[in-house]
Amino acid sequence: MTIATVGMISSYRGLESRGDWLWQQTPNPFGVWGNIQMQTLAAKPDFLVTYQFDFPQASPQISWLDRFRKRQQKPVVNVESLLRGVNKERIIYLLREPPLDEIVEINNRNYQQAQKYCGYVSGPDDFAPNPDYMPAIWYHSNSFQDLNEMPCPEKVSPCSWITSGINRTANHRQRLDFLQSLQSSDIKFDLYGRNLPEWAEKSGELGNKWYGMAPYYYNLAIENYADNNWYVSEKLWDSLLAWCLPIYYGGPAADKLLPPGSFLRLPSLDEKGIAYIKEVTATPDAWYAAKDAIAEARQIILHKLNLLNWLSNFVAQHS
Structure with a gap:
């Protein structure tokens, strides 16, 4: 059986750098489950999960005065560079956060942006292109x-x-x-x-x-x-x-x-x-x-x- 590698990007702090993400959720070494292997940092994965990834907003216009003052601007994120050459139909967007009143606008913007880059876009609310339950993760350190x-x-x-x-x-x-x-x-x-x-x-x-x-x-x-x-x-x-x-x-x-x-x-x-x-x-x-x-x-x-x-x-x- 061919094993497909699955990479991941996320906006959750510290998660994206974890090479062992989800490895505790399988009895097999190195994140193998059936036909897949979770390799968060794989340079050229076969599939890619964008897991609660907040797509960058369009860069605001910088005034001449701001340029003169050399105010530090947040770098513009190139989304394409994060996707590691994976074909759109093999990129999955999973949103985890609930549609609270305070963030529902952000969630909707993420869904809209995700559809530009991801073949499958899902989240736990009616606004998602594919409304669905969140697949289970857990936070016990036990094997x-x-x-x-x-x-x-x-x-x-x-x-x-x-x-x-x-x-x-x-x-x-x-x-x-x-x-x-x-x-x-x-x-x-x-x-x-x-x-x-x-x-x-x-x-x-x-x-x-x-x-x-x-x-x-x-x-x-x-x-x-x-x-x-x-x-x-x-x-x-x-x-x-x-x-x-x-x-x-x-x-x-x-x-x-x-x-x-x-x-x-x-x-x-x-x-x-x-x-x-x-x-x-x-x-x-x-x-x-x-x-x-x-x-x-x-x-x-x-x-x-x-x-x-x-x-x-x-x-x-x-x-």
């Missing part, structure tokens, strides 16, 4: 083989939440408000994350999300966006792969991708939601009832929803 074959770890604590202090959109601020209300309640849960507010009672940051999920029966998986039929993120995948029963706040996409009973629905980010969390996390009964469904969901995430599997199927159809 694929470990995640695939390990027994359920020992559960010793009721509930955790891994989140950040990002507050740049109304949805982020709503989540932080809910966090503050939850910590003001008498619900026992452990909080982990980066850049959290000073008032947050946190247990620190994590180098591997596994350690903030695996010992817990329940995990709060609260999306930044819950208002369409497409968006579901790694917050849910990470929780399930750590054998947690997610208490999930998000849109209906998860119901179409995962087996019934593999996660719980948080009804709202308010007092009703707090009451629900309190009731569920008071005992591990719901987790025990869901254990078989969690096991099934984990296999779906690892094998079927896996971004590498998605790319392998795409390559098979376009080779």
Whole structure:
């Protein structure tokens, strides 16, 4: 079988320079999955993924005064030079960010630009040329083989939440408000994350999300966006792969991708939601009832929803 190399460019900071991107999502060495090999930095890949890539805006006109003052201008990015000679029909654009009000204009501009260079353009919203769920990636450092074959770890604590202090959109601020209300309640849960507010009672940051999920029966998986039929993120995948029963706040996409009973629905980010969390996390009964469904969901995430599997199927159809 011929192995096709798949390169990648991204606007996510630090991601594009990672030669081992997605290698932890396969049991095979060096990013091989079926008929593909992920080689982010390949000089001449057979296929190219533009992964949450922000296409540069047209360079603004520079006034004579700016030239006189020699103000530093951002260099104009030559998109063609980034595409490494890959034919348009073999270039894939995958947008990951949800259509939040604050960035939907940027998302739409990226879709428009992507269609000039990419044969397939997709994202988790109705505005995308090909609306679709995001193929799964996850943020555990464990190997694929470990995640695939390990027994359920020992559960010793009721509930955790891994989140950040990002507050740049109304949805982020709503989540932080809910966090503050939850910590003001008498619900026992452990909080982990980066850049959290000073008032947050946190247990620190994590180098591997596994350690903030695996010992817990329940995990709060609260999306930044819950208002369409497409968006579901790694917050849910990470929780399930750590054998947690997610208490999930998000849109209906998860119901179409995962087996019934593999996660719980948080009804709202308010007092009703707090009451629900309190009731569920008071005992591990719901987790025990869901254990078989969690096991099934984990296999779906690892094998079927896996971004590498998605790319392998795409390559098979376009080779």
